[in-house]
Structure formats: C-alpha cells, structure tokens
Amino acid sequence: MxxxxxxxxxxxxxxxxxxxxxxxxxxxxxxxxxxxxxxxxxxxxxxxxxxxxxxxxxxxxxxxxxxxxxxxxxxxxxxxxxxxxxxxxxxxxxxxxxxxxxxxxxxxxxxxxxxxxxxxxxxxxxxxxxxxxxxxxxxxxxxxxxxxxxxxxxxxxxxxxxxxxxxxxxxxxxxxxAPGATGWTATADPAIAAALDQIHEHPQHAWGIEQLASVAGMSRTSFNRRFTVQVGLPPMTYVTYWRLACAARLLRQTTSGLATIARQVGYSNEFAFATAFRREYGLAPGRFRNRPDPLPR
The missing domain is CATH 2.60.120.280 (Regulatory protein AraC)
Incomplete structure (x- = not known):
C-alpha cells in the first residue's frame, strides 16, 4: 500500500x-x-x-x-x-x-x-x-x-x-x-519507506525494532532515530497507531467479531486489543462500532 x-x-x-x-x-x-x-x-x-x-x-x-x-x-x-x-x-x-x-x-x-x-x-x-x-x-x-x-x-x-x-x-x-510539492519526507527515504510498506501491508505481524531495522537495512539505533525524525513517531508507536487505525476501519466496515479483528491487527487476544483501542480512541471497540453515524456537515 x-x-x-x-x-x-x-x-x-x-x-x-x-x-x-x-x-x-x-x-x-x-x-x-x-x-x-x-x-x-x-x-x-x-x-x-x-x-x-x-x-x-x-x-x-x-x-x-x-x-x-x-x-x-x-x-x-x-x-x-x-x-x-x-x-x-x-x-x-x-x-x-x-x-x-x-x-x-x-x-x-x-x-x-x-x-x-x-x-x-x-x-x-x-x-x-x-x-x-x-x-x-x-x-x-x-x-x-x-x-x-x-x-x-x-x-x-x-x-x-x-x-x-x-x-x-x-x-x-x-x-x-507536480513540481514544487512538499510532502512527507519519509516517502523520499527508501529505507524508511520499505519499513512503512511492511507495516502497512502486514499489521498482524509481530513487529519489533530488530525486524523493522532489518527490513530497512539499518542498525537498530540508526533506524529508530531516522524513523522517528522522518515519520514523527517512534517505530513501535507508529505500529500501534496503524494497527488500531486498521481495527477502527474494520469495526466500522465489517461485522467481524472483536476476537477476529484483534488477530487481524496483531493482538493475541480480545482483552489486549480492547485495552489498546480504548487508550487510543477513548471508547471500547463495541461502543465505537455501535455509535451513531455522524450527521453530514
């Protein structure tokens, strides 16, 4: 992606x-x-x-x-x-x-x-x-x-x-x-872009700093520093962010059970997923799924 x-x-x-x-x-x-x-x-x-x-x-x-x-x-x-x-x-x-x-x-x-x-x-x-x-x-x-x-x-x-x-x-x-466009600097860094591609494509994988640094072809320390500067979040913080963003989308667009969604985004059980989701979104997964659709603005 x-x-x-x-x-x-x-x-x-x-x-x-x-x-x-x-x-x-x-x-x-x-x-x-x-x-x-x-x-x-x-x-x-x-x-x-x-x-x-x-x-x-x-x-x-x-x-x-x-x-x-x-x-x-x-x-x-x-x-x-x-x-x-x-x-x-x-x-x-x-x-x-x-x-x-x-x-x-x-x-x-x-x-x-x-x-x-x-x-x-x-x-x-x-x-x-x-x-x-x-x-x-x-x-x-x-x-x-x-x-x-x-x-x-x-x-x-x-x-x-x-x-x-x-x-x-x-x-x-x-x-x-277009000429002169200024965007996310991480997209211009092949090493960081390679790590991001893997995170985006495989949120269910048990990612760690060592694995992501290997994907980027860098040492752990250099990768952690460069990723944080270019992305704006430390690597594992971004992994968590992306997993939960994927989960939020699945909650809104599918009828899959919470345990199934938890596995799809890399959590070993529903409890760990629900705790992380509540911390990020301020709502339990079930309440998030069942909240009324926002009115057009």
Whole structure:
C-alpha cells in the first residue's frame, strides 16, 4: 500500500460526508478547523479560496481545494480576510438556481483517534488544477460522486466512502507529482519507506525494532532515530497507531467479531486489543462500532 493510500485509508473510521454548496451574489463561508480531511471541487462559476497565512487563490471550474489536516479555510465570491467570512452555513446555502458558483464537497471527520502523520505534515490547504486531457480519471470520479450525492439510495454510504477515498487519493497523487510539492519526507527515504510498506501491508505481524531495522537495512539505533525524525513517531508507536487505525476501519466496515479483528491487527487476544483501542480512541471497540453515524456537515 503506497503512502497516500495508507494515509487516506486511516481516516475511514468515520463515514464519508458529501454535499453540494451553492453561492450567489456577495456570498462567502468559513469552515472551522476539524480533525480529518476534506475537499471542495468547483463545478461551475468562479470563487476564491481564503486561508490564513496565504494570499487568496482564484478558483476556476474543475479546481479542487484539499484541506489535508482539516485546517480552517473559507470560500467566497471575492478576496477578503478569513475572519470576515461567516461560519458555514450562515450564508451561501441554499442559493437560487442557477447559482453564481457551485461546489461538490466531501470529507472524513475523526471524532476519535489521531490523524495520520502524512496528513498532519501536508500544507494547510492545497489547490489542484487537474489536466483533464492527461488525467481524465479525476473528472470521472467527481462526476460519479456528484451523482451519488444527488441521489439518496440504500447503500449510499458504501459508494460515497469509496468515491471520496478515490477523489482524495487521485487529487493528492496529482499534487505530489507536480513540481514544487512538499510532502512527507519519509516517502523520499527508501529505507524508511520499505519499513512503512511492511507495516502497512502486514499489521498482524509481530513487529519489533530488530525486524523493522532489518527490513530497512539499518542498525537498530540508526533506524529508530531516522524513523522517528522522518515519520514523527517512534517505530513501535507508529505500529500501534496503524494497527488500531486498521481495527477502527474494520469495526466500522465489517461485522467481524472483536476476537477476529484483534488477530487481524496483531493482538493475541480480545482483552489486549480492547485495552489498546480504548487508550487510543477513548471508547471500547463495541461502543465505537455501535455509535451513531455522524450527521453530514
């Protein structure tokens, strides 16, 4: 599993939200910070991205705005200061049709747990302007998500989750491939990337520092130091984080028993798994699985 896919998959503990936003006249909206990742696609019209610490960015149809770590940002009809925009959804929704600007939005919100280090390390906002000639798949995915959001049908949460995932993965890959992109430094280190690949692919394995250092072709001390610097977490802390992120996804997306999930993510018994899960997510696995789905925001 590549790093971008692993980062996006780590937020699947929550269900994906999707909606349309419209604005006409002197419209604007500010999105408060949250734990998670979200995006807006400008479907038609023109708009401006407003974010703290950067100049307003003009958006054109087809442009995607990604908030990889849920940073506060805003959208509006003209450049302005972020604090001057009303908090969503005070204005801009609903709007008459046809509206001056229309967006398709998607997000994963984490009410429990931590955001993946790769997402925490990305810029607060990213603008992607895909070349439809060379990357038609992104436009196709946006169209499919647009249709999914427009129709309330049984099983929508399954398709919406898959489509939000794919839009995010393709958009982030597009951005990573562009000149000047700055991302997670661990992805540029072949030794650390090799260890991460093994952790991501085999969370059930009884990993230890010696084994991971061997995968990376390094001494234990050097590996521990370099991994911690580049990833932002010590190796075994990251192993635990990834195992429990996988478990949270399985709890939300499958009906497998707790003992089965415990084995799938590397715990010898249900009690050890439940203790670790409660420490990370603040809820017992059963309560986490049975909590109501978050309302669309």
């Amino acid at each position: 590549d790093t971008i896919s692993s980062a996006v998959s780590s937020v699947r503990a929550g269900r994906a939200n999707g909606r349309r936003l419209r604005g006409s006249g002197a419209w604007g909206m500010r999105f408060p910070s949250f734990v998670g990742i979200g995006f807006h696609v400008l479907l038609r019209g023109e708009a401006w991205l407003i974010a703290a610490g950067t100049a307003p960015a003009r958006l054109r149809p087809g442009d995607l705005v990604i908030a990889p770590n849920g940073a506060e940002h805003g959208l509006g009809h003209a450049p302005t200061r972020l604090e001057r925009l009303p908090v969503f959804p005070a204005t801009g929704l609903p709007a008459p049709r046809p509206a001056d600007a229309e967006f398709l939005c998607g997000a994963y919100r984490l009410d429990n747990g931590r955001l993946h280090p790769v997402l925490r390390g990305l810029p607060r906002t990213i603008v992607v302007s895909p070349d439809r000639t060379h990357h038609p798949e992104l436009a196709t995915l946006v169209s499919l998500l647009e249709n999914d959001v427009a129709q309330a049908q049984q099983g929508n949460w399954v398709t919406r989750s898959a489509l939000v995932d794919l839009v995010l993965i393709h958009a982030l890959r597009h951005w990573y491939d």
